[in-house]
Amino acid sequence: GDSVTQMEGPVTLSEEAFLTINCTYTATGYPSLFWYVQYPGEGLQLLLKATKADDKGSNKGFEATYRKETTSFHLEKGSVQVSDSAVYFCALGPGGTSYGKLTFGQGTILTVHP
């Protein structure tokens, strides 16, 4: 079945550091890929998405590129801020009749210090 693997956390960075959170997936067909973010005490919210190979999703300075050849969707940000401290989830959305059902990675806790 479908699965998503994220890099082990937690990740601790200083403000303005470069961020990479690795995400790889296993899926049949051609899924959509998502990054969701969960701030403390809140539900998940969509950060960015990509729907086909070589698509780049971007939002709030974060970027991720859908790499079919390496089955990856790594999240990057050039300069993190304290306000980026949160839990980040990579997720896969299958196509066909399974629309809307997301498969999540285990989540990566990011802490950014001033």
Add this chain to the structure above:
Amino acid sequence: DAEITQSPRHKITETGRQVTLACHQTWNHNNMFWYRQDLGHGLRLIHYSYGVQDTNKGEVSDGYSVSRSNTEDLPLTLESAASSQTSVYFCASSNGQLMNTEAFFGQGTRLTVV
């Protein structure tokens, strides 16, 4: 503004009791989902619905049930609560049948079974 709300936000119950968690959305979305969030597992799908009177089992459905009598609500019932069901529960909704459709999440319900 349209939203998705869960209640209660926190619940402590005893082993063997029946518990119902509420989820209400005002977006008029057809698709609704229940996930549980556990450390090291990310979010896992419990049940989902694609419309009124439609319900389907997810990855971890044993011990849970849902019903969909209207568009707005998808209550999750734990038939006989077990300690293994201590978790944070998230409800989500989305619209349409596209695999890249964004899901909107509630703030979560933290359930403790003692």
